[in-house]
Amino acid sequence: MKKIALIAAAAALTFSAQAVAQDYKKITIATEGAYAPWNFKDSAGNLVGFELDLAKDLCARMKLECTIVEQAWDGIIPSLQAKKYDVIMAGMSITAKRMETITFSRDYAATPGSFVVTKDSPFAGFTTGLAALTLDEVSAEERADLDKMIATFKGKTIGVQTSTTHENFLREIMGDNVDIRTYDTQENLDLDLQAGRVDAALASMSYWVPLLASDKGSDMKLVGPGMTGGPFGAGVGAGIRKEDQKLADMFTAAINAAIADGTLKPLAEKWFGFDASAK
Amino acid sequence: MDFSLLVYGDSGWGDEMLVGGLMTIAIATCSFLLGIVFAVIAAAAKLSQNIAFRGLATVYTTVIRGIPELLIIYLVFFGAGQLMRNVAVLFGYTEYFDLPVFVTGMICIGASSGAYSTEVIRGAVLAIPKGQLEAGKAIGMNKWLMFWRILVPQAARFALPGLGNIWQVTLKETALISVIGLADLMRKASEASGSTKEPFTFYFTALVIFYVITKVSGRGFVFAEARANRGVRRA
């Protein structure tokens, strides 16, 4: 028995041992690398984006040695639980559903969800009474806007990235009336929006604004209200295993410090083109 | 189509695609070799007298042949690390460890490749005339000597054409590992497509590179076969 244990231990050591010490000196942070401007790759293949800069700042504040790894969005929470890494910083919204499985630091960015269509689309002129909907408690006015939204897109195809708060919204609010198509990456969804395979795409404003300002998004247009709360969750935070609550508290403190000394706001403005930072 | 996107260097994706291609060759080679190891073990089990060994080997080849490789990749990607850690904990080892994506991919594609190679190797061993082994025994060779001197060289020759086919299948299957994030040719093509909005340009480039790798390595196997068969009398 002992011999087997030794072999198992030796075998284990030969694999990349990314052991997490309990006092948190070295941690591994996962990001997706396909969700500009939060995290993406430049043409030299380097990971860049708001969260990469923020992670660097926060790690320096916490005096942690951080390694950033890439992880496909699909398995990002299971792999956190499997301890492939310790923290997720990948534009992930804080939702009740996710809180059942993992915990979060406080939010570092707040980003309304919004629809985008192509400029030549019949929905390019779609508007609602309110410019912003907060869906924690739906008022009569907000209900009317949601109904208008449902009536407008009835029977149409709406694309969304899989396992996102935006998918939650579509399934909860519009699921019975529209055809929801889910994508592994936001970039593939963009390709299909431009190709006209989906009538509209739902994603975070933080993603849309810089994209629409660039050449790549010049044929797209934001329509309808910006939506927060309810199925959209409570802002974007760092996802952390429940057993590492101490680490989550450290992140919260570091984010608070970054807000207090005025680091976060210019960082957000630099990457998003508007102030998407948490207050 | 804008071919200037394919230039080598920081402004284009040519260098990324090339690195991706090398990664594809690396993962395919490692998976294929691991597959042969699996296949030799499984073929030996299938040829053994022990019914439990035969049964296990049959379960292995049947399950792998009946389930999509994509599903196996997801399953191993999400499950293997967890399973190994659970086992390690039983032996009192609590430190965290995990398999890198490369190893995960290698195990999945290797297992798949091995299941197909098993039959090739089993067939090759059975194709060796019994008389040769009897002759070996008669001149006093022990089992190991017979294995290395008689079985391996001849079985390798009989197995080469079949293994050449399996190499091609393995090479193509590696594209699937891109779904769990290995930075191979396919993944690089996806990244470049998303970034440049020119999916056709990059997937077409990936197609061409895969074609070239398949063809060149195919010639390699033809050459190896010719070499292995030198001195064999032709009817």
Added chain:
Amino acid sequence: MFSMKVISEAWPELVAAIPVTLQLTGSALLLGLGLALVIALMRLSSHAVLRLPALGFVDLFRSTPLLVQFFLIYYGSGQFRPELQEIGLWTFFREPWFCAVFTLMLNTAAYTSEIIRGGIQSVGHGQIEAGRACGMSKIMLFRRIILPQAARQALPAYGNEIILMVKSSSLASTITILEITGVAKKIIAATFAPMSVFLIAGVIYLTINFIVVIAVQALEVRLSPQLHRNRRSLRSRFITFFGNPTEPQEKT
């Protein structure tokens, strides 16, 4: 690692996705078989104009990964939307379902045409000469002598191709189609319990392929009753087809 709650919830959803996988595989196989027959005949033609394009098609599709073919046809076609619209083909390429069936069809046609070619070439020369001597026309010769024998010869290999296509259809999940693998991924996104869900999906695929094996073998017996007088047990069918598809040839 495994949760009974997830398994009991995921099971009905995954079973409900079986028809999608079957429709996808079935339509691709059916269309692909027709195309494969044409390509096989082109490859056997003595005219280079027919032979070479068929050769190129088969070579290209057999030498490259199916996933690349999927993405090239699906996302790649989006790059040529205006051109495709102009010739009226965009209505097809716009639909993921069409792209999936189209890709799988081309892929299976490339492999199947080689299986058919092998079958046709296995028909003895003497038989064809005998047919000619009886005054059969080319079409009659093909229909009455070549095709039935080629089909019988090609059936085991084609059975393998069917299984490969059932497996390959899982790649359609990468272009937004919710067949078994796609639904499995969707459930995982909601439950974060990957192992249980993928295991059920694996069992479903294994069952489908087992049924394919039995059906193909039954067809084999029908097509050549003189060769299969003795009924084989279920277990031996499973092993001979699934486990040891290439029985070692007896050397003489």
